[in-house]
Amino acid sequence: MSGSGPGHTSRWLPWHAIAVFGFLYLPIVTLIVYSFNGSGVGGFPPHNLTLDWYRMLFADDAIWTSVLNSFLVALAAVAISLTFGIPAALALDRANFPGKVLFRRLVLLPLILPGIITGLSLLMLFREAAVKLSLITIVLGHGTALISVATTEVFAGLQKLDRAQEEASLDLGANYWQTFWRVTIPNLRLSLIGAALLIFTLSMDEIAVSFFLIGRDNTLPLEIWGRLRRGITPEINAISSIIFIFSLVAIVIWYRLRASAEAKPEIVAELVETVS
Amino acid sequence: MFSRAYRAAITLPPLLWVAVFLLFPYVLLFFYSFWLVSPTQTIVHSWTLDNYRELFRVNVYLQTLFRSMWIAARVMIFSLMLGYPLAYYLSFHAGKRKDLFYQLVIIPLWVSYLVRAYAWKTILGSDGVLNTLLQYMHVTKHPLEFLLYSPFAVVLTLTHIYTPFAFLPIYASLEHIPRNLVEASHDLGASPFQTFWRVIFPLSIPGVLAGATFAFVLSLGDFLAPLLLGGPSGIMISNIVVSLFGAAYNWPLGAAISLCMLLLVLALLFVSENLEKKWSFR
Amino acid sequence: MATTTEPAGLNTAQSSSPPLLSIRNVAKSFGRTAVLRDISLQVAEGEFLTILGESGSGKTTLLRIIAGFENADSGEIIMGADRLDRLPPYRRRVNTVFQHYALFPHLTVAENVGYGLKVAKQPKDEIAERVEQALAMVKMTAYASSKPAKISGGQQQRIALARALINRPRLLLLDEPLSALDANLRRQMQVELKSLQREVGISFVFVTHDQEEAMVMSDRIALLRMGELEQVASPREIYSRPATAYTAQFIGHTNLLRGEVKDGVARCQSLSWRTGLRDGPGLFSLRPENIRLASAMPTGATARFRGRIRQQAFHGATDLLQVECADGLAISVRTASHENWQGDLDLEFSPSDAVPVRESQEKS
Numbered sequence: 010m011s012g013s014g015p016g017h018t019s020r021w022l023p024w025h026a027i028a029v030f031g032f033l034y035l036p037i038v039t040l041i042v043y044s045f046n047g048s049g050v051g052g053f054p055p056h057n058l059t060l061d062w063y064r065m066l067f068a069d070d071a072i073w074t075s076v077l078n079s080f081l082v083a084l085a086a087v088a089i090s091l092t093f094g095i096p097a098a099l100a101l102d103r104a105n106f107p108g109k110v111l112f113r114r115l116v117l118l119p120l121i122l123p124g125i126i127t128g129l130s131l132l133m134l135f136r137e138a139a140v141k142l143s144l145i146t147i148v149l150g151h152g153t154a155l156i157s158v159a160t161t162e163v164f165a166g167l168q169k170l171d172r173a174q175e176e177a178s179l180d181l182g183a184n185y186w187q188t189f190w191r192v193t194i195p196n197l198r199l200s201l202i203g204a205a206l207l208i209f210t211l212s213m214d215e216i217a218v219s220f221f222l223i224g225r226d227n228t229l230p231l232e233i234w235g236r237l238r239r240g241i242t243p244e245i246n247a248i249s250s251i252i253f254i255f256s257l258v259a260i261v262i263w264y265r266l267r268a269s270a271e272a273k274p275e276i277v278a279e280l281v282e283t284v285s
Numbered sequence: 286m287f288s289r290a291y292r293a294a295i296t297l298p299p300l301l302w303v304a305v306f307l308l309f310p311y312v313l314l315f316f317y318s319f320w321l322v323s324p325t326q327t328i329v330h331s332w333t334l335d336n337y338r339e340l341f342r343v344n345v346y347l348q349t350l351f352r353s354m355w356i357a358a359r360v361m362i363f364s365l366m367l368g369y370p371l372a373y374y375l376s377f378h379a380g381k382r383k384d385l386f387y388q389l390v391i392i393p394l395w396v397s398y399l400v401r402a403y404a405w406k407t408i409l410g411s412d413g414v415l416n417t418l419l420q421y422m423h424v425t426k427h428p429l430e431f432l433l434y435s436p437f438a439v440v441l442t443l444t445h446i447y448t449p450f451a452f453l454p455i456y457a458s459l460e461h462i463p464r465n466l467v468e469a470s471h472d473l474g475a476s477p478f479q480t481f482w483r484v485i486f487p488l489s490i491p492g493v494l495a496g497a498t499f500a501f502v503l504s505l506g507d508f509l510a511p512l513l514l515g516g517p518s519g520i521m522i523s524n525i526v527v528s529l530f531g532a533a534y535n536w537p538l539g540a541a542i543s544l545c546m547l548l549l550v551l552a553l554l555f556v557s558e559n560l561e562k563k564w565s566f567r
Numbered sequence: 568m569a570t571t572t573e574p575a576g577l578n579t580a581q582s583s584s585p586p587l588l589s590i591r592n593v594a595k596s597f598g599r600t601a602v603l604r605d606i607s608l609q610v611a612e613g614e615f616l617t618i619l620g621e622s623g624s625g626k627t628t629l630l631r632i633i634a635g636f637e638n639a640d641s642g643e644i645i646m647g648a649d650r651l652d653r654l655p656p657y658r659r660r661v662n663t664v665f666q667h668y669a670l671f672p673h674l675t676v677a678e679n680v681g682y683g684l685k686v687a688k689q690p691k692d693e694i695a696e697r698v699e700q701a702l703a704m705v706k707m708t709a710y711a712s713s714k715p716a717k718i719s720g721g722q723q724q725r726i727a728l729a730r731a732l733i734n735r736p737r738l739l740l741l742d743e744p745l746s747a748l749d750a751n752l753r754r755q756m757q758v759e760l761k762s763l764q765r766e767v768g769i770s771f772v773f774v775t776h777d778q779e780e781a782m783v784m785s786d787r788i789a790l791l792r793m794g795e796l797e798q799v800a801s802p803r804e805i806y807s808r809p810a811t812a813y814t815a816q817f818i819g820h821t822n823l824l825r826g827e828v829k830d831g832v833a834r835c836q837s838l839s840w841r842t843g844l845r846d847g848p849g850l851f852s853l854r855p856e857n858i859r860l861a862s863a864m865p866t867g868a869t870a871r872f873r874g875r876i877r878q879q880a881f882h883g884a885t886d887l888l889q890v891e892c893a894d895g896l897a898i899s900v901r902t903a904s905h906e907n908w909q910g911d912l913d914l915e916f917s918p919s920d921a922v923p924v925r926e927s928q929e930k931s
Contacts, residue, residue: 022378023374023378025370029367030389034393036445040404043407043414050407053414053418054418104292106292115303115307116307121498122506125546126546129539129543130314130543133313133314156302185294213397214395214398216397216509237513249400249404256395257396261392465667471656472634472636472661472662473662473686484671566673
């Protein structure tokens with residue numbers, strides 16, 4: 010709205026924006042285009058368009074096993090993150106206890122810390138506890154790292170929650186547990202769905218922490234990673250393109266959910282703000 | 286309004302989980318850094334500063350650390366250069382399309398890191414898209430070797446990945462600036478440029494600091510991009526740590542380096558936070 | 568059908584020198600909503616003009632168009648020899664006091680006040696001197712190095728004022744600057760603003776929805792309703808000779824009497840009085856304070872009627888009585904007497920106090 014007065018322009022700004030969007034999207038677009046390229050991953054111009062790589066992909070059992078693994082891990086990660094993230098958000102919103110500041114920082118730390126540190130420290134924990142590395146350890150790793158996402162989403166949702174509703178519920182005779190399930194959770198519905206979607210997507214894509222906690226079974230990113238060490242083929246382009254489409258759909262749904270809950274979505278910005 | 290039982294119920298479970306899976310592991314990291322690895326590949330629980338002495342004695346560690354910091358610094362600068370004008374454009378000039386553009390910026394953020402790094406790998410290789418494109422257009426005769434397996438490739442890829450990270454807090458802080466301040470500045474005779482420099486930019490500094498911190502810290506600890514694209518000249522400190530936990534099997538040394546990284550990161554966060562507070566006027 | 572140009576007959580307090588600002592046929596729509604329709608208005612040198620209206624009347628939009636934050640869809644704004652509407656806000660010799668002050672949070676009070684001068688690249692010592700004067704003028708010298716977050720709302724408002732006036736604009740715009748203050752502070756600031764304007768001699772265009780405020784401070788009031796000017800006149804004029812039913816009801820209290828005029832007599836249910844109007848339907852505004860208890864001896868000069876007390880409300884200086892006439896007509900009467908009135912009363916008013924007003928139509 011500013012700049013609606015006469016004579017106010019910055020002409021290079023739109024071009025810069027276009028350039029940045031190009032920079033952000035061209036690699037991905039290239040990737041998708043070359044997933045149809047018969048002669049391989051590189052080489053310009055692409056020719057010999059084919060669906061062979063996708064056919065190869067769909068016949069590739071190892072990949073689909075890893076997809077299933079990732080899927081299960083992601084579901085479990087959502088469960089853990091929400092189970093501990095919801096009370097964490099409530100605690101930050103409503104309780105005062107010694108060490109609250111430390112707690113808040115600890116919970117949010119995995120968001121800003123390089124994944125290697127979180128992964129390594131968990132690795133050491135499992136080693137000292139003589140726990141064998143497996144999908145379970147990956148689940149624990151993802152859950153821990155992603156509690157921060159659940160906490161920030163739910164916390165933001167709590168800010169918009171009308172405290173008076175809970176007070177009314179208590180006033181009318183419901184106890185805390187009943188109020189939690191009948192009033193608090195339903196009001197947080199959108200935040201919870203958004204958080205679940207986000208955590209699920211992040212878990213499916215997660216590689217940094219998983220790298221250190223992997224046992225015998227691969228998650229999808231780690232399966233791809235393994236292939237990359239051996240040599241790159243457009244089959245990887247194909248699976249990458251599919252991953253991109255799914256992530257895209259998930260994020261757009263998530264954004265729309267949040268946008269419908271508030272007038273001005275500054276969603277991930279809030280995430281970022283609480284950390285900084 | 287909330288009873289002690291309620292507060293205990295919401296505080297204890299996450300507190301316990303965080304203590305077991307976050308706090309205790311960091312403590313373990315701390316302990317490990319003082320232990321040693323024996324010739325038979327077992328961890329010896331001696332308590333010694335040997336690992337730390339090793340870090341300073343052998344050049345490669347410090348060299349790699351400084352190279353990592355230089356890479357991270359470049360990523361930070363480029364991310365800010367790309368992200369700030371974009372955030373400014375969205376916040377002040379995008380009008381009705383602001384929402385759409387915002388979605389367009391955050392979508393790459395959540396698309397797999399691996400996918401994006403891989404995309405650059407296919408583009409920058411000697412047989413990759415960019416080189417063959419340049420040769421096709423007769424701009425070059427031979428593939429440009431420096432594009433891949435170099436610090437250049439790492440900086441480029443990490444900038445691609447972390448620009449949206451830098452964008453977000455800058456955008457948030459710009460959005461928080463009340464528009465009537467911009468109008469007041471114009472009203473008092475300041476041109477759009479003067480208004481930007483004297484009003485908008487100073488008020489966006491906390492966002493810039495946060496974005497810069499994100500980009501720097503996350504780049505510093507990155508090990509995937511160097512592994513995929515860095516080649517021998519692009520090795521970063523995290524790669525050394527990874528190999529110490531892998532083939533080079535020296536967990537305590539790796540822990541020592543990790544702990545240094547952790548402390549460095551915490552120090553940066555601390556400084557950044559204080560600077561942000563100093564520049565926050567809300 | 569309200570006039571949108573200034574009605575010549577009702578325009579008193581008009582100086583004979585050329586106007587400072589001419590607004591001609593300005594119109595503005597947002598999407599499909601017409602916010603301003605064909606506004607023409609002039610602001611004289613050194614006058615305190617208030618644009619008065621409810622929310623949605625377009626008053627803030629009009630102010631923002633003068634300041635340059637919005638562009639009119641059509642029409643012109645002329646100040647002196649310049650087409651003001653062709654200039655961006657930072658080139659107009661117009662300054663604004665914003666509704667929520669819009670002080671720069673990262674600058675001190677002194678830096679805020681000196682901002683316009685700094686931006687115009689004035690020399691440092693001149694800026695310092697003028698800032699000192701400006702702060703003294705609004706009695707805020709002690710707060711020069713404070714940050715806006717640390718001072719109260721009323722103090723912020725003074726700083727916003729100083730920041731605008733220091734630039735010696737030809738016209739000062741004030742966008743409901745007192746609406747965030749509590750009642751007592753508000754009244755105090757009204758007086759201060761008025762005397763400040765007199766002292767400084769600059770034309771003030773003041774926007775408010777508070778009709779009392781408008782009457783206290785203004786040389787002239789421009790009443791805006793749904794994007795059109797209902798009436799532009801001095802407070803006294805607009806109060807005693809409202810042009811339309813809306814004006815009569817918006818400004819102060821009134822009894823709106825709908826009646827029939829025949830042979831020089833206006834009749835509204837049980838009320839009748841002499842009037843010079845032509846035969847036909849008529850609408851009249853009769854202010855409650857112009858109705859009084861009938862004197863014992865009826866004279867032909869006043870109109871008398873009888874009514875039963877339904878309600879008596881204490882309003883401080885006066886009491887407001889709700890009276891019901893025989894045929895159900897409800898009349899408000901304002902009296903200085905606080906006596907407890909009961910039963911039937913004889914009341915009277917002068918026919919000249921029943922002011923004929925135009926209908927105010929519903930607008931799309």
